[in-house]
Amino acid sequence: MPMLRIALAQIDMTVGDIAGNAATVLARTREAVDQGAHLVAFPEMMLTGYPAEDLVLRESFRTSSIETLHGLAPRLAAEGLGDIAVVVGYLDAEGGPRNAAAVLYQGKVAAQYYKHHLPNYGVFDEARYFVRGDRLPVLRLHGVDVAVTVCEDLWQAGGPFAVAAQAEVGLVVSINGSPYERAKDDVRLDLAQRRAREAEATLAYVNTVGGQDELIFDGDSLVVDSTGTLIARAPQFTETLFLVDLDLPTATGDLAGPVRGMTIERQTLSDDPVAEFDPRPLEIADPLPDEAEVYQALVTGVRGYLRKNRIERVYLGLSGGIDSTLTAAIACDAIGAENVYGISNPSAYSTEHSKSDAAELARRTGLNFSTIPIAPLVDAFLQAVKLDGLAEENLQARVRAVTWMGLSNQNEPSIVLACGNKSELATGYSTLYGDAVGGFAPLKDVPKTLVWKLASWRNADAASRGETPPIPENAISKPPSAELRPGQFDSDSLPPYDVLDAIIEDYVDRDLGWAELIERGHDPAVVEDVLRLVDRAEYKRRQYPPGPKISNKAFGRDRRLPITNRWRDTAPATDVGSDPRPS
């Protein structure tokens, strides 16, 4: 059997930086050649970044992608890198915008594949952007027949992988921009195994890594053999050029032309097998445990947003509560404590522990800490405008936010981080233009119960490495409170968080209606309250900062609901559409 050394370039590109991304392809291809690879595969839309959203609709952008691709092939050859097959994702425009993969070889664009299955659900809008392809190039490389597919093609049976089986290919290279979700690595492996068996070929899967606005990419590149056995897996959340040496069958197939609605196009790049070489041992990285995985995802998302937008420092309000504490810990891990500025804004209603816990966090992590009491600011407003009740509570939150935004604007390039979690965002338990301000919201998709788990995990992880746990124990153990009036606790307005989060998961993440929610054992009275809160808070969510998606349904582009919406999932007897809407 011929052998090939393939390099899976699990790397981080930047949306829109076509020249920079092309430079990365060049540098990583050189590295792959230096390491003896015969094929290197870069992720989906490597040149443009992914997802490029409506940039795809701009002719200038498409032209730049295509010209860059066609410049890259001779450039690689000129630099002595023409003998390696380079699989690279880019944006083409043949007969409409295409989510494309090219194979560069010997100074030429040897083949182009256009994504066949275009996802148009969840965060994906690919029917908006792309025309689907129906050609499957099969390239003979050192005597092995290789096909290329793009991302979603892997998620559906009966498509390009079935065609690849009929073409009798030995290797399918799948290039991906597959966003992270909790436990998606299991789903992905299962799919790769099915498709490898469907194609009766080895499957090499490469995914990008890093953060792009609300999406996190975890890498998790892997290789599955034709029996569906996992034989190599790269670590998550790390840029790496992952090398895998594969025994592959000598090509014998010759079927070409129309098959199952696609067209097989054959081409020989090289018939000669590669010279014998000593194979490297295969590496299978262990998947991360749940909390470690989520925490690393959040750090990756925050770091990606800040670095790619060239933001050097962050400001955030430290209330001593668990949300701001965990947000600060994530920020310190993402960009270094020296670039994190925590502000304590005590009011008349702040407890002693809220101040001391915030200061303790600063001591443990080394972040920059300052205190700006808000009493004189609140008093000044209350002399100008008569406010009480909820309006006065909101005032306190907004006065704090003005101080954070002022410091951030004074010390650019910087942003404020919003500290709200998914449970708050779901129920509208936050103040617009108050604690909701920020350029990025690390915990936006993290339910409160998971916030606590992540904090405990981060401390335990530090302890296991002999480091100081960053999070004061009291921040984890005390009952949550917004401290906007004396003796206030979250439990005054909301059900216990374990009850609340279970309902949110069923209603928001799973889109279940009233009957199903009750069937699943949730208390009808609590369900009614929670659904009313969730439905009413849509207008607040619409103005919330972006934050990293970790669940299968994050607020934002994943869940597109009207603000003006009288639908209420309620028990049949309840009147529909009679709730007044709070502002």
Next chain:
Amino acid sequence: MPMLRIALAQIDMTVGDIAGNAATVLARTREAVDQGAHLVAFPEMMLTGYPAEDLVLRESFRTSSIETLHGLAPRLAAEGLGDIAVVVGYLDAEGGPRNAAAVLYQGKVAAQYYKHHLPNYGVFDEARYFVRGDRLPVLRLHGVDVAVTVCEDLWQAGGPFAVAAQAEVGLVVSINGSPYERAKDDVRLDLAQRRAREAEATLAYVNTVGGQDELIFDGDSLVVDSTGTLIARAPQFTETLFLVDLDLPTATGDLAGPVRGMTIERQTLSDDPVAEFDPRPLEIADPLPDEAEVYQALVTGVRGYLRKNRIERVYLGLSGGIDSTLTAAIACDAIGAENVYGISNPSAYSTEHSKSDAAELARRTGLNFSTIPIAPLVDAFLQAVKLDGLAEENLQARVRAVTWMGLSNQNEPSIVLACGNKSELATGYSTLYGDAVGGFAPLKDVPKTLVWKLASWRNADAASRGETPPIPENAISKPPSAELRPGQFDSDSLPPYDVLDAIIEDYVDRDLGWAELIERGHDPAVVEDVLRLVDRAEYKRRQYPPGPKISNKAFGRDRRLPITNRWRDTAPATDVGSDPRPS
């Protein structure tokens, strides 16, 4: 030739209020019967409201739509309304969610049509929601063959209208949820004329009216005969049951089964022609002139958002400038001056005219007016946090916003209106959490040059009716300024607005790249500055309130760009991706 009286129900429904919308169908059908109509047509997705967005993905919502439809048919018959054919848009779920139209007759759901062409561009995501249909029911009603289509079906040749031609129908009823855009009425008439000729049949087009979040529906229901001649047209922006008496050909066709990828399904509701009656004269409403149309669209959008969300009053900052002045005038027209609260927040940098112009606006319109000077509030912050330059300017804007939000929260149900225009939103010429706060932004899609035109039009229109022009002349004529530092004018930071707006229209609305922009005669240095401003401001736009779409590309769901984005449309020589990003 048989005659039919058809009623086009150009009415406003509410998303999610399925029971309420069904009650409207019942009431309006009764009205149609009272007026002697033989067929009444309600808009696209009448029962659920349009667009229902991700509600479509909820099984409980789909079930409610279907059950309500099937309850409506016998209910109509029970109330003596079984003899009129009722065409009504709803959500079905046969083989997946369907954007459907039903014909109710004699107590039964006589036929169902599923939208064939699903738009998936601009603000539309119908590939996310619906499965396309391929059946064309042809119903014989009083001896006339009638087909039904839904909205986008009208926009494409060779689809259901071509099939309708082969079926030799006499009438095509097109039910729509077609959002308003400037001058779209011309496009719509042109399309209706083409499709009527394609179908060789009379085309009756009914569209909804009202506001739904960022979309405005203008009605503009119309009838075109089989030669493409406009024979009736309803007024825009008005709820109406529009009656049209039509001479239609006696049905003779009998083609059924598969045609052009669709299937014709024939059914006879009634063979007998209706008794002779005296036809009413045909009405053709004049289309509104541009400024009148846009102004009415904005009033419709604001009124719809406030009423459907049960918001009773609005607060807004009145700077004396044209944007807040026009916003106030629109709000007064939408919900009455007695429900509009204007706040003047003079600072040390405010000019005398800014205060007097705001007060004059209040006198002219009768809106509620109060003054809250911000100097003591700003001073309190400056003692707590050291800020200068832009950070201090932003502070002033934010302090003002805190007073508006406080008043709004204190006096619920109410919201703040944001007064920014499209030119500001494009260039990021606003303060996040400052002048950008609000629940709704009436001028969000109105370029500054159009703001002035609308203000002048509104005054002239008032004068022509012998009323007091609401807008102080000085607010229109003075040079625009944010008044955040002494002697500041917009022209210090931005090109003249006629130059700026022309570039924004080409870059944002038309998606043109650098080369095309220069070709169209824009100054390269100005283009470079403007594009940098537009690209950098994406993060601000993401948190901006919703506002009514009036252009062919509004910021928001119409233009989906990443925040993290290094693409710059620049002259080829310019370095790509080297700008630091301001916060």
